[in-house]
Amino acid sequence: KAGVTQTPRYLIKTRGQQVTLSCSPISGHRSVSWYQQTPGQGLQFLFEYFSETQRNKGNFPGRFSGRQFSNSRSEMNVSTLELGDSALYLCASSLEVSGGTGELFFGEGSRLTVL
Amino acid sequence: AQRVTQPEKLLSVFKGAPVELKCNYSYSGSPELFWYVQYSRQRLQLLLRHISRESIKGFTADLNKGETSFHLKKPFAQEEDSAMYYCALTSTQGGSEKLVFGKGTKLTVNP
Numbered sequence: 001k002a003g004v005t006q007t008p009r010y011l012i013k014t015r016g017q018q019v020t021l022s023c024s025p026i027s028g029h030r031s032v033s034w035y036q037q038t039p040g041q042g043l044q045f046l047f048e049y050f051s052e053t054q055r056n057k058g059n060f061p062g063r064f065s066g067r068q069f070s071n072s073r074s075e076m077n078v079s080t081l082e083l084g085d086s087a088l089y090l091c092a093s094s095l096e097v098s099g100g101t102g103e104l105f106f107g108e109g110s111r112l113t114v115l
Numbered sequence: 116a117q118r119v120t121q122p123e124k125l126l127s128v129f130k131g132a133p134v135e136l137k138c139n140y141s142y143s144g145s146p147e148l149f150w151y152v153q154y155s156r157q158r159l160q161l162l163l164r165h166i167s168r169e170s171i172k173g174f175t176a177d178l179n180k181g182e183t184s185f186h187l188k189k190p191f192a193q194e195e196d197s198a199m200y201y202c203a204l205t206s207t208q209g210g211s212e213k214l215v216f217g218k219g220t221k222l223t224v225n226p
Contacts, residue, residue: 042218
């Protein structure tokens with residue numbers, strides 16, 4: 001079974017630009033979560049989608065948004081990039097039917113550098 | 116607010132020595148707690164969860180509600196245990212749940 005796949009793996013943007021990151025969950029997983037990982041703050045929760053609906057959102061500004069498609073694939077978008085957005089963005093999928101937090105399966109991440 | 120605290124950013128031990136990675140939490144309710152691990156050049160992955168009361172790779176963790184702790188322990192550390200360890204708890208918000216992570220502890224096991 002293929003693991004969680006994230007694209008692109010690396011990207012460099014400049015301030016003010018926008019970026020879209022993609023995540024393909026493990027087949028059969030309907031929940032997709034996004035985390036921002038930085039050396040100073042560790043793993044911070046961005047949002048979680050289940051069956052195309054955002055169920056939970058972290059404390060990030062509105063510049064951070066996401067969506068999930070009917071095939072459970074998810075994208076996150078960051079608009080008007082700032083230097084502080086440089087981070088590793090991790091996607092995780094979970095096999096949960098309703099409620100509860102099952103085991104999260106993480107992708108390798110997309111490393112964003114903002115210049 | 117739900118919070119997970121890992122007081123040690125770095126922890127270094129010698130092979131064969133006991134190791135304890137500390138994790139404290141604040142949560143109003145009955146928490147579900149987990150330890151995730153990230154080995155060098157590998158993905159973040161689940162190590163163990165308190166509800167299973169299992170031992171994985173020789174590691175165990177006991178939930179102490181009185182001390183609000185979930186420390187990870189191993190009696191004899193091995194070099195292959197060197198990794199980044201994250202403690203996490205399930206937080207319920209708006210009817211759904213999310214995982215809240217601590218900032219992690221980097222464990223180095225020296226030969």
